[in-house]
Amino acid sequence: MGLLMSDIMELPVMEKSTLLTPSSLLHRQMVEWISVIETPVEDFVKQKEFVLSTGMGCSNDPKCLEQYTRDVIDSGASAIGFATGRYIFTIPDTIVEECKRNGVVLLEVPWEVRFGDIMQEVLQAISEEKREEQRFVEHIRQEMVDCVLNGEGLKEISSLVYEHTSIPVAISDKDRNVRANHYFDRKMIDILNQNEAGAYRSVPFTQTSYLEHHYPIEKYEFDSGECYQLTILSNHKKQGYLLFKEGKGAFSASDLTILEHAVTACALFFVKENAIEMTEIRLRDNFLLDLARENKEISDGLMEKGHLLGYNLEKPYVCIAGDIQFSKEIQTHVTSIDSNVASSSMHSRNYYVQSEIQHAADQIKRERMTAFEDGRVIIFLEADKESYMETTHQFLDLVERRLHELLAGITVSWGISFHGDGIKAFYESYQEAVTALRFGYRREEAGFRTFFADTKVNRLLLSISKNEEVVDLVTYTLKDLIEYDEKRQADLLHTFMVYNKYNSNVSQTARAMNLHRQSLLHRLRNIERLTGLSLLEADDFFLLELSVRMWMLIKE
Structure with missing residues (x-):
């Protein structure tokens, strides 16, 4: 944000000032602040500043004035204005040449023109320019938000960014799937996503300090160039990424502000998208649950x-x-x-x-x-x-x-x-x-x-188990066996079910239960003794199997 020196020179208060450097510099130098600085300069001058001086402290000392000028130039000032008529009467050619070499605008200001008047008009013009730029950026922010609210999406947001900044930009979701791309290098995206071979490294973002930004910016350097990344967050959770690279020149403060507004609009889009998706999932869940229940x-x-x-x-x-x-x-x-x-x-x-x-x-x-x-x-x-x-x-x-x-x-x-x-x-x-x-x-x-x-038998048994006479018969058949199991932890019921599973094959049952053959035979004799049923008689075996399976169903 600021004014070109060409705009400042058109202010009425600058009418009597004389330009000593080429006029082409007026269209290249941007001014964001104006101040009156005398020697020594030290750290009092910042970048893109219009510095006014009376030369006080350097009168009759051309070397001192030259050193002052170099110090102002080294501080990154855009323009210097010397008041002539009291301490300085003529600006030395060496200073004019120094300003030309460094691309700094040099002005001669008549003594009768008050610095206070110059500062007032310049600061008013800069403030108005800032307000205009803020209104412009706010208008873009509103456009982006309207895109989301009106059902448009990330493509429209990236298009607005490029339209107003000329910055190539791409927007991806949290899984780095590209959802919008406006002239951004696709190869860089593929390298970042490891979809294409290529080296890159992450380096600190060291943009000049006068460009304030509120979101952390990551910088990536590739063999073919560099790009930057802003993370899109919502409720402290990553929703996606906004990738961008320099367009026609270095980033301006308004460029970064527009990019940050784009991040905010993208976060709103992802929140809206997630809300819609969650609503759809909830509707599907409820619909299917109603069908099932x-x-x-x-x-x-x-x-x-x-x-x-x-x-x-x-x-x-x-x-x-x-x-x-x-x-x-x-x-x-x-x-x-x-x-x-x-x-x-x-x-x-x-x-x-x-x-x-x-x-x-x-x-x-x-x-x-x-x-x-x-x-x-x-x-x-x-x-x-x-x-x-x-x-x-x-x-x-x-x-x-x-x-x-x-x-x-x-x-x-x-x-x-x-x-x-x-x-x-x-x-x-x-x-x-x-x-x-x-x-x-x-x-x-x-x-x-x-x-x-495959549950026909169990369903049949469960239905039969509702008959009291059947329950009494099961209880009578297994009473002594159940009591024996409970007192001695003999697990005879389980032994019978495994024996039945292996079709009364003693060897297979012993292996399945990790028992010695004689131990298994001892258990089987105990089952016969406690129930009074023979495992060799078909009717007895059927009654015992029916009773055990039904008792287990009733118990569970």
């Missing part, structure tokens, strides 16, 4: 609503209900990851599960619908009745493999159902999938896959 008719209106959310409710779907379990180490790791993520739309462990579900569905070219509820993931995956089990296994294999690579230690247990033809049966399929999940927990440790179709 409420037994409602799949009407044309509901299908149209699903279509607006990107769901096709007329396709056949298998329902997969998964319970997600994280170790303490994984929960800490996910929290650590989330604290560094600027973006996006879901900063929780569900985000990673959602991403892998989407990737797996894309890999097998199947549509999917997903929602989360209290640590449970609900998936409706497009499938055919004849091959839904194969499709489900293929899909879950991909999901689990990717999740284990990303978060070692995660465990997911699955319940799966394909109700009827899988068409418009969302409520029924979900209820069956949850039932399969519950039965899976009764039989195995976490990390299983249980299909509802």
Whole structure:
């Protein structure tokens, strides 16, 4: 911000002043401040300053005046004005030549022209120029904000930056995916993103101190040039980056102000984008949860609503209900990851599960619908009745493999159902999938896959167990065996279930339980003694198996 010397020379108070250096310098030198400085100069002069002097202290001493002039020039002043008629009568040619060599404007000011009048008019003109520039920059800021509020985006913001500053600029998201580029060197972006071979180094931003900026600026040097980076933040989280490089000249104060306004507008855009995405996710979640939890008719209106959310409710779907379990180490790791993520739309462990579900569905070219509820993931995956089990296994294999690579230690247990033809049966399929999940927990440790179709026997037993007479029979059959197990921790019930699993094969059962053959036979004889049933008699064996399985179902 400031005035060109050519503008200052047009002020009425400068009418009587004489220019001693080439007029071309007037259009090159910018003035941001004016002061009266006498010898010694020391640190009293700053860059882009118009210095006035009477030469007092250097009268009749040309060498002193020359030294004063060199000191002012070395301080970075834009122009020098000497008042002639009291202490200096003629400005030496050596000083004129010194100013020409250094491109500094040199003026001779008549003694009768008061410095106070010059300073007043120049400062008023500079202040008005600053106000005009501030109004200009504020107008650009408002334009950028309006871009976001009116539904436009990052391309329009980058276009405004280039239009008003001629600075090449690119805007990326937090993952460094370029979302807008206005004449910025794409090769530099690819090197920064490690998509192309090339060396670069980060160096401190050392722009001259008079250019104030409020956001940290990072500078990168490449073999082919250099660029700068501003980080786009929202709620102290990274949302993206704004990359820029010098355009037609060095950065001005207004350039940096416009760039910082661009960063603010970009942050607003990402916040708006994230809010829209979160709203869409919430709408999809609620829609799918309503389908799964409420037994409602799949009407044309509901299908149209699903279509607006990107769901096709007329396709056949298998329902997969998964319970997600994280170790303490994984929960800490996910929290650590989330604290560094600027973006996006879901900063929780569900985000990673959602991403892998989407990737797996894309890999097998199947549509999917997903929602989360209290640590449970609900998936409706497009499938055919004849091959839904194969499709489900293929899909879950991909999901689990990717999740284990990303978060070692995660465990997911699955319940799966394909109700009827899988068409418009969302409520029924979900209820069956949850039932399969519950039965899976009764039989195995976490990390299983249980299909509802494979739970027929357990469902039958659970239904029979509601009959009091049956419960009494089970209790009578197993009473002594249960008491023996509780007193001696003999685990005979478990021994029988393993023995049954291996079709009464003693050798296989002993190996599976890591028991000596004679120890296993001793346990089996105890089972027969305590129940009064023979393991060699088919009816006795059936009664014992039925009783044990039913008792375990009732107990759980």
